[in-house]
Amino acid sequence: MIFREATRQDLPAVLALLADEDEVVDPASIVVDGASERAFASIAVDTRNEMLVLTDGSDGPDGVVLGCLQLTYIPGLGQNGRERALVEAVRVRPDRRGEGLGAALMRLAVARARERGCGLVQLTSNKRRAAAHRFYERLGFARSHEGFKLSLTD
Incomplete structure (x- = not known):
């Protein structure tokens, strides 16, 4: 397994993961629109954002x-002025769940937040x-x- 920052080449695969939580979506079936292109480009150049893939x-x-x-x-004034890390868009392919991949991905996120000096890691999840x-x-x-x-x- 390889963890790394996503590249533009990964965008259809990331969008496929986000398209359906319960079914495997073929990245080749994904049409990348202008809004997704702009969002990915913004994430890629922003030092406060990372899109990570496994x-x-x-x-x-x-x-x-x-x-x-x-x-x-x-950034914020709470946590003694430390940044907080917000985790979003966590997905693992449905046919690969239960193998510890999600846990490994989350451990990587927490480790990156610690290395950066964050005071906490937070996330929201649909009820x-x-x-x-x-x-x-x-x-x-x-x-x-x-x-x-x-x-x-x-």
């Missing part, structure tokens, strides 16, 4: 993308994702806050 290592580091997550580092909640709790994450969101798109 590949199977076939054909070198560019192998099949098995998982992904986005890390965003947020319907009970299995994901158990997964995060097994990794030591606590349900310490109630989250709120306001959609700005209809």
Whole structure:
């Protein structure tokens, strides 16, 4: 397994992981639109953002993308002025779950946050994702806050 920052070449595979949590989506079927291109380009140049992928290592580091997550580092006055790391878009291919890949990906995210000097790692998860909640709790994450969101798109 190889962990690394995503490249533009990985974008269809990342979008395929995000497209459906329960089914494997063929990255070749993904049409990358302009909005996704712009979002990825913004993440790639922003020193406070990282899109990480886990590949199977076939054909070198560019192998099949098995998982992904986005890390965003947020400056703040809390935590004694330390940044906090926000974890988003955590996905592992449905046909590869249960192999410890998600846990390894999350351990990498936590390690990167520690190396950067972050005071905490936080994430939100949809209330319907009970299995994901158990997964995060097994990794030591606590349900310490109630989250709120306001959609700005209809």
